[in-house]
Amino acid sequence: MSGAVRETWSPVSDEYRSVLKGLQETVGACMQCGTCTASCPNGHAMDVTPRAMWRMIQFGMLDRILESRTFWMCSSCYMCTLRCPRGLKLTSAMAALKRLARLDGNRAARRNGAFYEAFMEDVETHGRVQETSMMQRYFLKRKDPALPFTFLPLGVKMLCKGKVHLPSSVHNGVLEPLFAKAREMEGMS
Amino acid sequence: MRYAYYPGCSLMESAREFDVTTRAVMERLGCELIEIPDWTCCGASAAEPVSRLMNYALPARNLAIVEQEMEGLDVLAPCSACYLNLLKVNREVVGDRHLHGQVNEVLAASGLHYRGDVTVRHLLDVLKTDVGAKIAEQKVTDGLKGMKIAPYYGCQILRPYPVFDEPGNPTSMEPFIRAMGGEVFEWRMGNRCCGASLMMGHPEVAIESVAAILADAEGADAIATVCPLCQMNLEAYQARAVKEGGKPVPVLYLTQLMGLALGLDRETVQLEKNLTMTAKVREDMATRAWAMPEPETGTGAAGVTDQPQEKGASHV
Ligand code: SF4
Ligand code: SF4
Numbered sequence: 001m002s003g004a005v006r007e008t009w010s011p012v013s014d015e016y017r018s019v020l021k022g023l024q025e026t027v028g029a030c031m032q033c034g035t036c037t038a039s040c041p042n043g044h045a046m047d048v049t050p051r052a053m054w055r056m057i058q059f060g061m062l063d064r065i066l067e068s069r070t071f072w073m074c075s076s077c078y079m080c081t082l083r084c085p086r087g088l089k090l091t092s093a094m095a096a097l098k099r100l101a102r103l104d105g106n107r108a109a110r111r112n113g114a115f116y117e118a119f120m121e122d123v124e125t126h127g128r129v130q131e132t133s134m135m136q137r138y139f140l141k142r143k144d145p146a147l148p149f150t151f152l153p154l155g156v157k158m159l160c161k162g163k164v165h166l167p168s169s170v171h172n173g174v175l176e177p178l179f180a181k182a183r184e185m186e187g188m189s
Numbered sequence: 190m191r192y193a194y195y196p197g198c199s200l201m202e203s204a205r206e207f208d209v210t211t212r213a214v215m216e217r218l219g220c221e222l223i224e225i226p227d228w229t230c231c232g233a234s235a236a237e238p239v240s241r242l243m244n245y246a247l248p249a250r251n252l253a254i255v256e257q258e259m260e261g262l263d264v265l266a267p268c269s270a271c272y273l274n275l276l277k278v279n280r281e282v283v284g285d286r287h288l289h290g291q292v293n294e295v296l297a298a299s300g301l302h303y304r305g306d307v308t309v310r311h312l313l314d315v316l317k318t319d320v321g322a323k324i325a326e327q328k329v330t331d332g333l334k335g336m337k338i339a340p341y342y343g344c345q346i347l348r349p350y351p352v353f354d355e356p357g358n359p360t361s362m363e364p365f366i367r368a369m370g371g372e373v374f375e376w377r378m379g380n381r382c383c384g385a386s387l388m389m390g391h392p393e394v395a396i397e398s399v400a401a402i403l404a405d406a407e408g409a410d411a412i413a414t415v416c417p418l419c420q421m422n423l424e425a426y427q428a429r430a431v432k433e434g435g436k437p438v439p440v441l442y443l444t445q446l447m448g449l450a451l452g453l454d455r456e457t458v459q460l461e462k463n464l465t466m467t468a469k470v471r472e473d474m475a476t477r478a479w480a481m482p483e484p485e486t487g488t489g490a491a492g493v494t495d496q497p498q499e500k501g502a503s504h505v
Contacts, residue, residue, distance in 0.1 A: 077382030
């Protein structure tokens with residue numbers, strides 16, 4: 001990212017270090033059996049297998065980890081978590097990797113994290129997800145002018161079926177105090 | 190039987206037919222659903238990649254309200270993601286003093302507090318454990334005779350916490366399908382992930398899963414789901430998935446199918462809301478086409494119960 005060369009073995013900041021430490025605790029007991037990799041329905045789209053990813057975490061190979069698209073391909077299906085003979089919370093580890101990449105904030109992270117962020121911003125604003133406004137936020141974040149058009153046929157179909165609704169403002173702001181408090185506690189602005 | 194009902198955001202938006210049929214079917218089965226006052230989003234699977242604390246605090250807020258205002262009631266959630274998020278609070282927060290303290294600190298910003306005393310149930314758990322297929326069978330007025338239904342459980346309903354069924358080989362829908370007069374379509378993809386929100390950022394990856402699921406459902410008259418995201422992914426992207434080897438199959442909520450069998454009126458069952466409900470499929474449903482004898486005989490096939498309007502229509 002941005003031209004800066006990072007050392008593979010050295011965590012960058014305190015925030016990184018703490019997320020990485022949590023991750024290392026989560027997957028520390030991995031014995032590299034590969035059950036997680038074999039269970040993953042999205043493995044074909046990953047550049048690093050889940051098993052190898054846990055190894056890289058154990059070694060603290062931050063650069064390699066952050067370059068990978070593996071964790072963005074996780075659809076939170078929990079198959080690996082269910083099957084891991086060591087009982088490791090692997091789906092949570094994938095989510096923590098997504099948070100780590102958000103801290104890093106490179107282009108791939110902004111693109112791949114756009115949906116989650118749009119979703120959460122909408123929740124913060126409306127209290128409940130309003131599908132139309134959430135999708136608008138998502139399109140804006142992706143900054144890809146062609147993207148809305150790929151969803152257009154579906155949008156039209158849903159409109160015809162009466163599945164598109166105007167945003168309701170009944171719960172606007174209800175969750176703002178919670179979000180503000182959590183941000184304060186998690187040390188993010 | 191009374192429950193604190195947590196519909197979740199999707200059921201207020203694109204999955205309204207799931208909300209309406211859940212309420213109507215449960216009422217018919219003798220369950221009273223009382224909506225949690227002022228409930229808010231559970232965070233779905235989008236919260237965890239953004240904030241660990243909010244991933245727990247969002248669902249905990251709803252449980253705190255139930256604990257405070259609806260004492261003693263179990264929470265009933267029809268959406269699998271909502272169910273797992275709510276359940277996670279009890280499994281991962283309660284019992285972890287540090288995390289529980291943090292979550293309550295977040296909740297305190299809204300004057301709330303969660304002790305950890307609310308039981309979380311999925312709709313299918315309540316159907317299986319509290320109601321039972323026998324009771325449902327007694328109320329069937331208009332069975333789905335011969336309809337081959339593929340039960341689709343998806344992922345988060347039994348993973349990682351297999352509370353009420355076997356995650357490797359789930360069967361909890363089957364007695365209900367049989368009670369409705371339907372046939373259980375045997376397939377292997379009932380617990381395969383549909384791709385979930387991967388459909389947004391990387392549709393090319395999610396479509397592969399959807400195509401594999403739809404290919405395996407070849408020969409079924411319908412897929413029954415209990416999750417709004419599964420329903421959306423399996424249904425809305427069928428045209429693309431068919432190009433990748435999938436087969437077009439109607440995708441309905443289990444509660445819609447039960448609603449049909451329990452004789453709920455058309456406005457309630459809302460089949461027309463489903464994107465896969467083409468005129469042909471609707472007619473098949475109305476005429477119970479799958480119950481007809483193999484070669485197309487004329488009218489009055491055995492087992493077709495009263496279907497006032499569309500029965501006369503000639504089926505293609
Ligand atoms: S299944 Fe568990 S123990 Fe085996 S490689 Fe994966 S994380 Fe490691
Ligand atoms: S939870 Fe993620 S990593 Fe694990 S099997 Fe499912 S998609 Fe793969």
